[in-house]
Amino acid sequence: MITQRPVETFLDELASGAPTPGGGSAAAIMGAMGAALISMVCNVTIGKKGHEAVEPEMKSVRDESEKLRVRLTAMVAEDVAAFDGLMAAYRLPKATEEEKSRRAMAIQTSLLAATETPMACARACAQVVALSKRAAEKGYAGVISDAGVGVLSANTALRSAGLNVYINVPSLRDRAYAEAATAELEQLLDTCARESELVFEMVRSRLG
């Protein structure tokens, strides 16, 4: 599993001319780092003197961000699999009519997977952005900058995953799905662009 490799090895593979891992995997890692930082803010706040009143909420935010972190971490490998699947479909033989038709179907199936994977990443990142607001508002001030880095990571992961949706939707034959995915993505991008800047400003003002 790619996320069991050392950070440096992952970075070497990202930098190489091999097609995977690429931006989709980087997006999933940024999303997972965002979720991890929100968990960190909650974990530091839980049990901190003077923060007893927010403890139940910090626990609930942490439980949600940890679930999202697990999902986003799994998406690093899922993105590699989706992209490799798409490349394999494009390499299928196309000498006869039957081969051509089988290849076209395989490409469509793989394109759907290669669109759904970054869509799932985008949705999870939007949830991390929403959680970051609660962490930034109520978390211990000593780690509030970590909530700021968390929200920026999550929003950038969302925009990055979005690029991988935009690459694939033009080739999808299922136009109803393509349009619905694009519309959903654009709503997530709009909402989170606004939300993440508000959270970032809140963090900046709490830093003094």
Place this chain on the structure above:
Amino acid sequence: MITQRPVETFLDELASGAPTPGGGSAAAIMGAMGAALISMVCNVTIGKKGHEAVEPEMKSVRDESEKLRVRLTAMVAEDVAAFDGLMAAYRLPKATEEEKSRRAMAIQTSLLAATETPMACARACAQVVALSKRAAEKGYAGVISDAGVGVLSANTALRSAGLNVYINVPSLRDRAYAEAATAELEQLLDTCARESELVFEMVRSRLG
């Protein structure tokens, strides 16, 4: 070394209530991922048919982004060391006047290191943003979304490193240094906010 640990272990440590690694290390990893993705775009373009004319420039961009990747990867551990050093200084004894004065000096030395580390990260990320423009303009269209993820990562890493500068400068006694660092940071933030959105738009338009 922290970057020799598996990606999943790094994420577990980031999420934990331990003070390090935190947002500063996450910023350095985002910067290193940004540099890695710029290298990837260049590596895929080098040797690609029809891209012979841009090959010398792609090699030069790749050599620079690889140097920045090495530096940013090293900053993951440097950020941990700087933060741990600062925490250690705050824990020094302060019973006598001599102890108080020695502690205050140690805190100032550590604060300088804990400001210079994210400043170095911010500078390196600004260079990655500048390189991303050349990669996005001239890189092979099939991996252009990776240049988009790269520029977003690098700019977000810069903003994240910036938060770690803002935390520390108010406590610095060397006001001339503090003001110079803040002014330099703000210039980097302004320039790269504009540049990175231009590169992102260029990528979006090349995606069709």
